[in-house]
Amino acid sequence: MMLFILIPILVLYSFVPFFDFIIIFSNRSFLETINVTFLAGLISTFFIAILGIPLGYLMARTDFPGKNFVQGLIDLPLVVPDTVAGLIIFLTFYSQGILGAPLSRAGINFVNTLYGIVVAMMFVGAPFMINTSKSGFLSVDPKLEKVSLSLGASKISTFFNVTLPLSLDSIVNGLVMTWAKGVSSFGSIIVIAYFPMVAPTYIYNQFLLFGTDASAIAAGAFLLITLIIFAISRFITTKMMRWLRK
């Protein structure tokens, strides 16, 4: 399985001349693209975390009528093709859209802006955050929370002292996955915001304008940066979990 993942990556790098690969890290348009991609990824992950973690908790700890329907709705962006997701976002947020129209009047436009990229990333990334945090909360025995309450901790205190630390592994995993899904999205973003260019759009654009070699250089560089960020976030998570368990 590892080979199945590794071989295509190595094939990609075989198309990348070393010198051009180094040069691209000083290419202004590429760096701007990376900046936009990661910034939008961070903003969307932040908002998904604020809205998605409580929803994950609600899904893990409560029963309510229509819960299966809500779960279906949460999972929907996972099964909707990226371009369909893009169209949904576009029709909702363009200047005549149901949400886009009032926000447009307030000066917030989504078409070809960072806002558009953020909402598209949020739409496709939300299921990762909600579902992984839900799994994390489910893995915490409710009896631990009951013991905490019996010892005089309030519900909020119990959440922050018991539930959250014990599900932090899953939540951080969810944050990383959500961010990764956001920054790797193409179809959902391109419909609402071709510009400012995110990395996948930039790579596609390079392919259309200059062919395989140029797009392979950009793709290789993007892949490397993402890999480094992934490795660092995993390292921090592991350290954090060890520190918490001390």
Add this chain to the structure above:
Amino acid sequence: MRLELKGVEKNLGKFHLGPINLDIDENIVILGPTGAGKTTLLEIIAGFIKPDKGRILFMGKDFTNIPPEKRRIGLLYQDYQLFPHMNVRKNISYGLRMSNIGKENIEKSVEEISIKLGIMNLLDRNVYNLSGGEKQRVALARALVIEPQILLLDEPFSALDEETKHTLMDEVRKIIDDVKSLVIYVMHDQEDAYLMGKNFAILFGGKIVSVGKRDDVFRRPANVAIAKFLGYKNIFTREDLKSIGLDLEGEYFTIDEKDILINENGKIKLKGIVEGYEYLRDKSRITIKVNGIKIEKKVDGIFSFEREIKISFDPEKIIPLKG
């Protein structure tokens, strides 16, 4: 200390608990088989489940709508539920840290309870690698350090091996005798329960069917099902008793194995044949066939099959039962 449950009821799908009426002013064991509603009742007392009907009074004050964190109820679960991300010291001090009593007081209280429970050497240990007995002591220390008004122990010995269980039962009894809290055990094993409590409430099918002192409750099972649950092996019909020369008013009857004598000292003297043999941990149980009915009796010695045996009992030891 006095805890009163007045007409407490809870509907949980197909299961209905109650109405429960209990007046607890001494340590008590709530004994019942699996599915009787023991944990639901415990969680109602702890405040995790709100009853549909009825009231809970503690020292005369209405407890029904008080949230669990305000009840000062210590809770010890069967599987201890130690916080896995905290070491022993942090586990024990958790409740004290929630009440902001100051670092010095917290340390002092943790030390006192740890000395009392003999776990001073464990304070800086991770909870993962504690033995079952050590985990239980830590969980007990965590529950007791907040000086709870009520201490709830949910199947406290079920997860332990026999040897650790008996050592800990002794220790826990001594510790419990020393605390000021009202202690409520919830247990399903009637033998363990018998050793732990003096007062009993039997919970059966969501209802309290018997309350009282240990011997009263154990010696007077209300019906056949409760008798069987309490470990009575010999359940007779009126016809059964007639076949051994006894005609008593009632539908069903039982007799404690202890009251059947392997000699002729009892008023009713019978001859039978050893028909079955069951090896127990410390004893054996033989089945004696007498005039077509089977009588079971725990014995110390060895009895060979098909051997003729003389047994006797006093008719006043026969307990009438409802069906």
